[in-house]
Amino acid sequence: MVSFTMNKGYCSWAMPDKIILHTLFYFMIGLLFFLPPLFARDYDYINVTNPFLKKTPVAVTDFKTFNGHAQEIEIGKTAIAILKEALDFTGYLKTMNPVAFLSNPAESGIQLGEINFRDWTGIGAELLITGGIIEAEGKITLQLRLFDTFNAKLLVGKIYTGPESQVREMILLFCSEISYQLTGKWGIFNSKIAFVSTVNGKKEIFSCDFDGQNIKQITTHKSISLSPSWSSDGKWLAYVSYAKGKPDIFIKNLEENRGSIINYNGMNISPDWMPGQQKLAAALSFSGDQEIYLLTIKGEIIKRITNSWGIDVSPDFSPDGKKIVFSSKRTGTPQIYIKDLESESAIRLTFKGNHNTSPAWSPDGRKIAYVGIENNSIDIFVINIDTGMPVQLTMNEGDNEDPSWSPDGSMLVFTSTRHGNVPGIFVMNASGSEPRRLLQLKGKQTQPDWSLPKSIE
């Protein structure tokens, strides 16, 4: 507080000057404090937590037929059916009912400039697919386009040509493009699933497409054949068979009818290919104890990976091929462990439950799916490697085993006895939602393995 003395007549201006200046100065400072709050926005908030729609609505429109003859129309219809089924299979897309469509690009135009996007945003379609088909002299040409309706953009446009027998493959290639646009990954459309099925009571190895179509029998040993595993390039299949009297690992080239057999003394089981390499990990018991080894495609031992007394089985490589996850009973109960190939120690991953086996490493490297058994319930869990938090994906629906990830990590294929107490192959989204049966086949189906997609372009 500035004090002053009353001095009649004479005032030194220095003091009042200071007072004024000080006042103004503090005032200004004060303003600086007050003004921002005066102008600051304290907005109202609204919380929104529950999306009404869990799948992106996509409108698939009829194909424009350029020549217009019957065969062209037929093939066009087949192609659309394949397209819709494949898109609905993904679990994150939902094809819309054409009844709701306001316009028909097959007539009004299938290209960017010819589409009135309001017709599509108005009915809630976030994505639009148009197509055109030309059939001439046995050759089919498909033009396919994917649009973002809200941003009025063309996302992907492709033209495919080939014989009619390749129409399904063309559509699936386009679906892979769609997947790449939306998720950054090529998706599942060109991948295959290998599995075990019984033929007259004998277990053989089979394969099928990602959606359960095109089922083929691969082995005819008429013995017990188990545990199929695809190589990264999809050309080799490793599996276990008792064809020679005891469990041996057979490595078979699917196109060239050649291969090798790993048949050390004792058991040779649970093969898994190293990503991108012609090497495998497997559990061998010739030493008297079940341990995991790294082997060449011919069966020569490169190195021993695990080194502990007790069961070590079911290796699965990380996506970068540097680590394996496996099941081990080294501490008394079967649990899941991770080991770097170069290091000496294994890190335990699961601490809940007394029986955790059959691990599968997710393609993004962050999670492990596995089977946990508790009180006679056999269910599939997913555990985040960093947080160590397990999440149960199946519950109260039969026995569920053998999880295997889709190549883009969006889905899991597994064995389940939920239908009629007989094991069958099922798929579900990686979050555990929408489990459904993949294929219907006589007998019992188990142990599916999901391959990588065939390389594109």
Added chain:
Amino acid sequence: MSSPENFKHRRDFLFSPLYGNGKTGIIFFSVSLIVHALFFYGIIFFQKFRLPKPMPPFIQVDLVSFSAEPVSQELPGKEETVKEIPKEEGIPVAPLPPAPPPKSQEITSITPDISLKTKPANLKELMEQQEKKKKELDEKKEKKPVIEPKPQKAVDPDKALEESKENLEKKIEDQNKTKIAQALNRIQKKVQDQGTTKQGEGSLASSGPGKKGYTPIDLYKMVLGSQIEQNWVFNETLARLDQNLEVRILIKILKSGEIRDIIYETRSGNQYLDESAKKAIKKTNPLPPLPPGMYSYDVVVIFTPKGLK
């Protein structure tokens, strides 16, 4: 502190021949003061206009059930607020964000900013300056009309509520969204049931405590939230199964209900989620018209998708 005497003396000094020429000095200074005063008054009034939200920081929108919030009157209280300020402690300041729902009384006795407390000396000076300016301003009021906040007339909350409800209902029927209408009915019913108990110590001087506990803007927010939710498409897989995501989008709504601006206040880091939130809002355009008396309305919509089962 300073006695009026001191102040008086200071005044003397202020108006003493400081600038050499006594008269021009006085004129200059008065003009300056007047301009400052006007400036202040303008700020106050402008702020007064902007102040209609000393209310809960957010409202949970849920069609099924909700908890009623205490009434926050802004409109009729304004007049008193402005007039009362010079007597009270401080310059009107918007309430601090995370404050609990203030009772209506607090509006009339707005707690000043913290920084004020650290400069008590200044405070007194400022207050007294203000008082002085106020007196000047009263004289000048007709000459410089400041923005007249419309809702200065005594608003009957009941009536306003009903009117806005009617508007909303009409809009709903137009848009064929019967679900919302049902929700509104439920809200009304609930409001009627709960209104009486929750009415704050009313300082709605112009009308007694209303029966309803909700203001038009509360209802509007509920409708807004549920409509956006209905239009929101979100899939965990496309979000790469990231957890604990949250995106905040600020929307500016015009009187007609049209959304003028959609701005990301905070991005989630997950582009898919951000896009999906923006699309949900775009799809909900245009909204029902704002409650009467509002020219525009800004609100932040927080999207937090629930995680895995």
Added chain:
Amino acid sequence: MKNRVWINLVMAILVAGLFLTVSCAKKTIVSDATTIEDQEKAKLEADAIAKAAADAKAEAERIAQQNLEDQMAKEKAQKAAQILAAMKQFQDEDIYFEYDSSELSDEAKTGLIEKADWLKGNTSTIVSIEGHCDERGTTEYNLALGDRRANTVKSYLVNLGVSASRLKTISYGEEMPKDSGKTESAYKSNRRAHFAID
């Protein structure tokens, strides 16, 4: 027993025969004229009797021999049956395990001692020890568990003195259950080590 009866009978006949021959000899001394004819006659009779006696004796011996052989054959058959039974028991009776375990209970050990005994008594046989599991647990894990069960059994037998080269092991995991039911007792009967003679 029957043999004895026969023997007695034969003896009785023989004795009777003896008495008869003695009295016949006395008669020949009293009368001379007819004695030579009588003597010849008696001699013939005596011969016949002696022959009969000898025949009977031979018969008896033969019968005795026969009985002996029968006896031996029977015993042999019995023994063979016993051996067969033992072998059957060896193959049919399995060694059982607790859930998710390859450890031997006391009961299991007792059973294995019997197995060892049999093996030591049948040194030429080679056997396969099969490890089996109940269906709980994944395919691959159960293959490994079955393998452990088989090997645990083998080690125990080797410790009891059985030659390791005679014992092969193989695991079938959960692939060949004995009981396909879903009850605890069904599971229990599947958790086994089984012996198969090659």
